Amino acid sequence: MYPVSCWLSVTAESIRNGPQALSVVAALLLLVNVANAQVVTAEPEYKGQDRIENWRDKTVLVVTPHPDDETFSAGGLLAKLAAAGNNIQILIYTTDNAGSNDPTMTRERLAEIRRGEEEDACAVLGIPKDHITWLGHDDGMLEYVDRRELTLQVTREIRRHRPDAVFSIDPGAPYEQWHKSDHRSGAFITVDAMRAAAWRLYFPELERQGYKHHRVPVAFFYYSAQPNYTVDITDVLDQKARAAACHTSQFGNMVTSYDDKNLDEKRESLRKLLLASPVIKRKEGRVVEEFRRSTAYGG
Ligand SMILES: [Zn+2]
Numbered sequence: 563m564y565p566v567s568c569w570l571s572v573t574a575e576s577i578r579n580g581p582q583a584l585s586v587v588a589a590l591l592l593l594v595n596v597a598n599a600q601v602v603t604a605e606p607e608y609k610g611q612d613r614i615e616n617w618r619d620k621t622v623l624v625v626t627p628h629p630d631d632e633t634f635s636a637g638g639l640l641a642k643l644a645a646a647g648n649n650i651q652i653l654i655y656t657t658d659n660a661g662s663n664d665p666t667m668t669r670e671r672l673a674e675i676r677r678g679e680e681e682d683a684c685a686v687l688g689i690p691k692d693h694i695t696w697l698g699h700d701d702g703m704l705e706y707v708d709r710r711e712l713t714l715q716v717t718r719e720i721r722r723h724r725p726d727a728v729f730s731i732d733p734g735a736p737y738e739q740w741h742k743s744d745h746r747s748g749a750f751i752t753v754d755a756m757r758a759a760a761w762r763l764y765f766p767e768l769e770r771q772g773y774k775h776h777r778v779p780v781a782f783f784y785y786s787a788q789p790n791y792t793v794d795i796t797d798v799l800d801q802k803a804r805a806a807a808c809h810t811s812q813f814g815n816m817v818t819s820y821d822d823k824n825l826d827e828k829r830e831s832l833r834k835l836l837l838a839s840p841v842i843k844r845k846e847g848r849v850v851e852e853f854r855r856s857t858a859y860g861g
Contacts, residue, residue: 604788608855614727614782615642615793621649623725623778625716625752627704627744628658629680630809634841635784636729637687637802638795638851644688645798651723652684652694653716655748660701661812664820669700675811675820683808686801695719704747712747714765716755721773728756732783732854745785756781756859777860782853789852796849799842800833806841807832 614622622643626632632640632652644650657673681691697715699707720728730752731745758764762775769775782791795802807829810816816828836842843850 605790605854605856605858608791612780614780614855615639616646617643617648617726618646619648620726621651621723622727622729623651623653623720623723624729625653625655625719625748626729627655627731627742627748628661628701629654629676630658630683630806630812631731631745631784632729633683633687633802633805633809636782636851636853637683637805638798638849639782639793639853640689641687641798641801641805642793642795649723650689650693651719651725652680652689653719654680654694654696655704655712655751656699656701656744657696658701661817662820663818667820672811675822676809679809679811683805686805686808702743704744704751707747709751712751713754713758714768716751717758717765718768718771718773720755720759720778721768721776724776725778727780727782728752728778729782729784729853732786732788735785735787749783753781753859760860779860780855780857781859782855784851784853786852786854788854791853791855792845793851793853794848795851799837799849803833803836803842804829806836 620643622640624632624636624640640650658676659669659673661676662672677696680694684691684694697712699712704712731749733749733753735749756778760775760777762769764775810822810825810828810832811820813832813835843852
């Protein structure tokens with residue numbers, strides 16, 4: 563699909579220039595077509611030269627509902643980007659403090675465990691823990707957080723880090739039919755925030771606080787039903803599996819009976835299990851991660 567932002571800027575220009583350009587009616591028809599295209603048309607496989615896996619010294623902001631979604635879906639690419647000296651920032655909506663049925667677990671303790679596991683996973687991928695920002699919302703409750711406040715929080719982080727790319731859950735996908743509130747909400751809030759970050763009159767209080775507007779050039783959406791960008795992560799497969807295994811509390815018996823004894827051994831067993839699981843996606847003999855790459859969300 564042709565980038566929506568380009569269509570819209572052509573249309574707005576045409577309206578300003580009057581009858582010598584497109585008529586207003588034609589411009590409005592174009593807008594309707596763009597809106598329909600957004601709903602029904604997948605973007606084609608990306609064939610350009612700007613391959614993110616070749617980036618050096620750029621800034622990438624990864625937005626995730628829970629501490630692990632980004633590891634499972636993009637951990638291989640993030641490991642490559644970190645090794646190449648890119649600045650990777652992780653922004654996490656929730657503390658993930660509700661995913662346990664251990665009768666002795668508390669929300670406070672689980673949040674602490676999840677924080678440690680995320681920091682360990684990021685360390686394996688080459689991302690320092692001071693690059694992780696926690697918005698601190700309760701697990702499963704993102705839909706009930708004030709939407710304006712939540713969008714402002716993410717907009718502020720985008721304007722603060724001024725990323726060359728944003729990663730987030732794809733807004734609108736089959737996971738909405740079954741998956742968690744936080745995934746649904748987080749996906750849409752992130753793209754709303756990308757738009758708000760690009761326009762200075764959205765959230766004028768942010769500009770007053772020094773957060774100048776910033777247009778995100780490109781987004782990579784994970785958990786996508788319409789991937790158009792494949793990254794070969796075969797050479798960092800083990801790193802990804804080790805990082806995923808750090809989220810130890812989310813697997814097997816640890817969910818119902820958490821026990822942090824012999825954690826290293828547990829993670830090693832998990833690493834082996836994960837290597838054979840659907841978390842590791844294979845295609846034509848290679849290990850891959852897939853994304854929907856789009857330049858249409860930056861404002
Ligand atoms: Zn999640």
